[in-house]
Amino acid sequence: MGDNLHQHLQNSSKKLCYFSLALDESNDVRDSAQLLIFIHGTNYYFEVTKELAALKSIKATTTGEDIYEKVRQTVNDLELDWAKLASVTTDGAPSMVGSMKGVVVRINQEMDEHNHSRPIAIHCLIHQQALCYKSLKWDSVMKVVVSCVNFIRAHALNHRQFQEFLSELNVAHEDILYHTEVRWPSREF
DSSP states (O other): OHHHHHHHHHHHHHTEEEEEEEEEEEEOTTSOEEEEEEEEEEETTOOEEEEEEEEEEEOSOOOHHHHHHHHHHHHHHTTOOGGGEEEEEEOOOHHHHOTTTOHHHHHHHHHHHTTOOOOEEEEOHHHHHHHHHHHTTOHHHHHHHHHHHHHHHHSHHHHHHHHHHHHHHTOSOOOOOOOOOOOOOOSOO
């Protein structure tokens, strides 16, 4: 089944006239670095593809070069054309956007080597919203919200009851995620 999904993504990726990548690197429960690579693209019929292209484990360091290698492997594995890369969205971490060794810089170097247009670098909208809340001094509100969310998620019975409650309300989102702290983007732009 996994091979079939991969084959389907590979086939639909070949038909894209433009695509974007969204990259997010974080640590799992065992402190193993995980890189999520999402692809978002459109073909000539304006059919949109939004998929998780890869989940890659990074064993040692998580430098821009390490992350770039995983991105390069994924792009090549899906047989994507680098010339069709329109943008790269990241969380703003130094390994992503560092001015000397960030993955965006490395992607730009790849594009320059092949005379392709550089992709637009975008700071993730979700992270931007969280950073705005931090700068607006909404700590008193956010502390209560974070406390409630983490309480619900930390206790299995509470979490199941909350999911059932949301299901009864017929809301768009059927679950909540743990709150995580967001940092300001690198100053190395």
